[in-house]
Amino acid sequence: SAVISQKPSRDICQRGTSLTIQCQVDSQVTMMFWYRQQPGQSLTLIATANQGSEATYESGFVIDKFPISRPNLTFSTLTVSNMSPEDSSIYLCSVEGGLTWGGYTFGSGTRLTVV
Amino acid sequence: QKEVEQNSGPLSVPEGAIASLNCTYSDRGSQSFFWYRQYSGKSPELIMFIYSNGDKEDGRFTAQLNKASQYVSLLIRDSQPSDSATYLCAVSITGGNKLVFGAGTILRVKS
Numbered sequence: 001s002a003v004i005s006q007k008p009s010r011d012i013c014q015r016g017t018s019l020t021i022q023c024q025v026d027s028q029v030t031m032m033f034w035y036r037q038q039p040g041q042s043l044t045l046i047a048t049a050n051q052g053s054e055a056t057y058e059s060g061f062v063i064d065k066f067p068i069s070r071p072n073l074t075f076s077t078l079t080v081s082n083m084s085p086e087d088s089s090i091y092l093c094s095v096e097g098g099l100t101w102g103g104y105t106f107g108s109g110t111r112l113t114v115v
Numbered sequence: 116q117k118e119v120e121q122n123s124g125p126l127s128v129p130e131g132a133i134a135s136l137n138c139t140y141s142d143r144g145s146q147s148f149f150w151y152r153q154y155s156g157k158s159p160e161l162i163m164f165i166y167s168n169g170d171k172e173d174g175r176f177t178a179q180l181n182k183a184s185q186y187v188s189l190l191i192r193d194s195q196p197s198d199s200a201t202y203l204c205a206v207s208i209t210g211g212n213k214l215v216f217g218a219g220t221i222l223r224v225k226s
Contacts, residue, residue: 001161031212033212033214041218042203042216042217042218042219043159043203043205045214045215048212048213092158092159096212097161103164104149104161104205106158106159106160108157108158109157109158111156
């Protein structure tokens with residue numbers, strides 16, 4: 001399965017600022033997925049990032065708040081913009097494992113606290 | 116709205132017993148089903164996936180899928196305290212690669 005390096009692992013940010021989260025995959029993947037996990041909750045998909053095209057956002061998430069870059073097949077960033085305490089969550093990137101393996105692999109997550 | 120439902124628990128079982136975790140889903144066209152384990156403060160870890168009706172076994176874990184009834188379950192045999200975690204059921208959405216996650220079931224294995 002793919003190995004994903006995600007950073008930062010955690011951060012404490014002031015409200016109104018922005019944080020960019022990076023995910024690096026050890027193999028080329030077509031799609032990368034960004035999830036949010038709010039405290040005590042399950043995972044909610046924010047957007048799907050394809051290389052060379054605009055990310056596809058899920059209902060309730062907008063590009064101005066969560067801009068995503070996907071410059072190549074092994075890397076993506078998610079920015080959380082103009083943060084408020086409600087953005088305090090764990091943010092995770094994920095990739096599909098491939099036909100021979102199946103399943104989706106997650107990065108180690110970024111624990112964001114907005115104060 | 117595609118939904119995946121799980122009993123939040125906690126489900127408490129004694130060490131050595133079988134833990135049974137259940138999940139139902141609303142999208143009848145879903146083809147792929149996954150069970151993830153998540154320890155507190157950690158990211159989800161895939162433990163089983165199943166595509167076909169019936170049972171799939173891997174070590175102490177057995178995934179069961181019944182598409183007609185739209186449920187998928189996970190059995191953990193010989194439960195160990197290290198199995199204590201939140202178990203997330205995830206289902207692929209028809210026609211896409213996206214996963215929808217259930218809220219998770221907290222499992223506690225008591226020694």
